[in-house]
Amino acid sequence: MFHFINRFTVTGDPAEFERILGEINAYMSAQPGFRRHRLYRSAKDPQIYVETAEWDSAELHRMAIGGDAFQAGVKKVRAHATAEPAPFTVVRENSVAAP
Known part of the structure; x- marks a missing residue:
């Protein structure tokens, strides 16, 4: 499993930022290997x-971030926010057991 975390500081319109991220997410969720966002x-x-x-x-x-649709979305996001993207590895995970 691969985990990716991105911190954004929005400098433009938050609603437009969220709309653009929604477009990117629609593209990414259709890519092979996508699990959750x-x-x-x-x-x-x-x-x-x-x-x-x-x-x-x-x-x-x-492979997914190499696509033209993703790159076009990133260009739009940069007009509204700065990003600090990075891959992460899980160190510890905890969840409630099902009854």
Whole structure:
């Protein structure tokens, strides 16, 4: 499993930023190996967003971000936010057991 986390600081219109990320997510979710995407907005600072994505592998993620649709979306996002993207590895995971 490959985990990707991206922190955004929105400098433009938050609604437009969210709309563009929605377009990117629609593209990414149709790519092989995509598992899950979540977008969080800080309750403390509404200009800060964090997105997390899970993929079957780093290679499948790399292939997806190489697509023209993804690159066009990233260009649009840059007009509204700065990004701090990075791959992560899970160190510890905890969940509630099903009854």
